[in-house]
Amino acid sequence: MIAACTGCAVMVSGFFGWYLQPLISADIEYERLRAFSKPMDPHAIDNRSDSRERGKDAEDTSISPRPSAELLENRRHIDWEALSTINKDVIGWIYVPNTPIDYPIVQAPVNDSEKYLRTTFEGSVAYPNNQGTIYLDSDNADDGLSSSAPVIYGHYQLNGSMLSSFSKNDSVDELSRHDQVFLYTPTTMFHVELFAGNIVDASTEKIKTSFTSRQALASWIKEKLDESEAVLYRPPSIDQLFTFVTCSYSRWKDQRTLTYGMVIESASTEAVEYYSADEPASVD
Numbered sequence: 001m002i003a004a005c006t007g008c009a010v011m012v013s014g015f016f017g018w019y020l021q022p023l024i025s026a027d028i029e030y031e032r033l034r035a036f037s038k039p040m041d042p043h044a045i046d047n048r049s050d051s052r053e054r055g056k057d058a059e060d061t062s063i064s065p066r067p068s069a070e071l072l073e074n075r076r077h078i079d080w081e082a083l084s085t086i087n088k089d090v091i092g093w094i095y096v097p098n099t100p101i102d103y104p105i106v107q108a109p110v111n112d113s114e115k116y117l118r119t120t121f122e123g124s125v126a127y128p129n130n131q132g133t134i135y136l137d138s139d140n141a142d143d144g145l146s147s148s149a150p151v152i153y154g155h156y157q158l159n160g161s162m163l164s165s166f167s168k169n170d171s172v173d174e175l176s177r178h179d180q181v182f183l184y185t186p187t188t189m190f191h192v193e194l195f196a197g198n199i200v201d202a203s204t205e206k207i208k209t210s211f212t213s214r215q216a217l218a219s220w221i222k223e224k225l226d227e228s229e230a231v232l233y234r235p236p237s238i239d240q241l242f243t244f245v246t247c248s249y250s251r252w253k254d255q256r257t258l259t260y261g262m263v264i265e266s267a268s269t270e271a272v273e274y275y276s277a278d279e280p281a282s283v284d
Contacts, residue, residue, distance in 0.1 A: 002202040002245060002256050023159060026120050026131035030103060030161070033086075033121060036079040037093050037102070037184075042072050043276050064271035070180075071191055071265055075272045080186045087121050087133075091144050093184040094134060094152070098177055099165035105145075105152065105183075106135045113138035117153070131155055131162050139209035145185055148211050149241045156247035163246035169197030169259040170229040170248075179232060181242075181261060189272050192242050194261040195235060198228040202254040207243065217241060224260060238262040 074095065083090045083104060092105040104121050108114070116135035119125050136144065137151040144150075154163030168174040174197075181192040211217040214237075221241060225234055242261040249255055 002200070002205055002207055022124070022130045023157060023161075025124065027159070027161060029120055029122050029124065030131070033083070033104060034102060036082050037095075037104070038077050040075045040077050040273070042069075042075065064268050066275050067189075067267040067272055068191075068265055071182075071189060071267055071272060072275060074182045074191075075189065076184060077273070078184055078186075087123070089116075090121075091136060091185060095182045095184070096165065096178050097180055097182075100160055101154075101163065101165055101178075103134045103154075103162070106133050107141055107144065108135045108138040108153075110138045110141050117155075131157060134162060137207075137209050145183060145188075145190070146240075147209065148217060148239070149209050149243065151207055151209050151243045151245060153245045156249075163244060166197070166244055166246045166259050167248040167257050169194070169257050170199045171197075172230045172232065175230045175259070176232060181244075184269075187269055189267055189269060190263050191265040192261040193264045194244075194259055195232045196225055196228040197230040197257060197259045198224070199248060199255055199257050202256045205256070205258075207245070207258075214239065221260070224258075228260070235262050 074097070076093070076095070078093055080090070087104075087106060089106040089109065090104050091107045093103070094105055095102050106116055106121065108116055116133040118130050118132055120131060121133045124130070132155050134152060134154040137153065140147040140150050152163075154166075156162070156164045156167045165178055175194060179194040181194060183190040183192060208220060211220065217239075218237070221235065221238070225231055240263055242263070244259040244261065246257055247255065248257040
């Protein structure tokens with residue numbers, strides 16, 4: 001079943017300020033955390049690497065092939081040590097161009113799978129309108145974002161924060177406005193492309209976090225594509241399915257919007273930091 005969704009509904013009462021205060025506090029918190037995830041100048045060469053300073057000797061290192069310009073243009077320097085000091089459950093960061101989505105990702109604990117529905121990254125808990133934290137399903141804990149089917153949850157909020165931008169991804173027009181997602185971990189940067197979105201009833205919809213074979217994954221993707229209201233394209237074959245889950249309230253009380261994506265490129269953090277976007281593919 002899909003995780004519950006607290007803090008998403010509209011409340012109109014004399015307690016409006018009480019309702020909004022946790023939302024405002026969380027906005028301030030996440031803006032503060034963005035100081036630890038800074039976009040890098042895509043045209044600057046990162047001189048922190050000793051191999052870069054050795055010129056031709058760089059060819060003898062284990063640096064991966066040059067990432068695409070799009071990956072380099074969205075690279076970041078993330079202070080993982082600082083983030084993990086604040087929250088040991090941090091596993092990644094998500095950034096989606098043309099949206100406010102720019103947040104850390106945590107791993108939901110196996111023994112408290114819905115903890116981050118109500119707990120912010122720094123540990124604040126409030127009701128009813130806590131933004132929580134964007135988190136990876138507890139069933140993905142073993143392999144993290146490298147799982148065969150990572151499921152990432154984030155609230156819908158009235159101010160457009162968290163994964164609110166994905167709430168209308170059952171529309172082709174809406175989905176195509178922000179179909180590029182960048183995920184960062186301490187070791188890898190992923191470029192995920194969204195290809196389909198659908199609205200479901202969370203009380204009946206089942207979700208999968210792993211597959212025993214590529215055939216099982218392909219069968220599941222076909223089923224989800226056939227059900228989806230917005231399909232940008234049908235992937236011929238993929239090894240990993242990302243599912244993003246957020247709330248939406250146009251039809252049912254327990255409505256969720258599911259958005260499906262696939263990795264179209266990944267590169268090691270070392271390689272992304274090693275190259276700049278405007279240099280030639282090889283360094284003489």
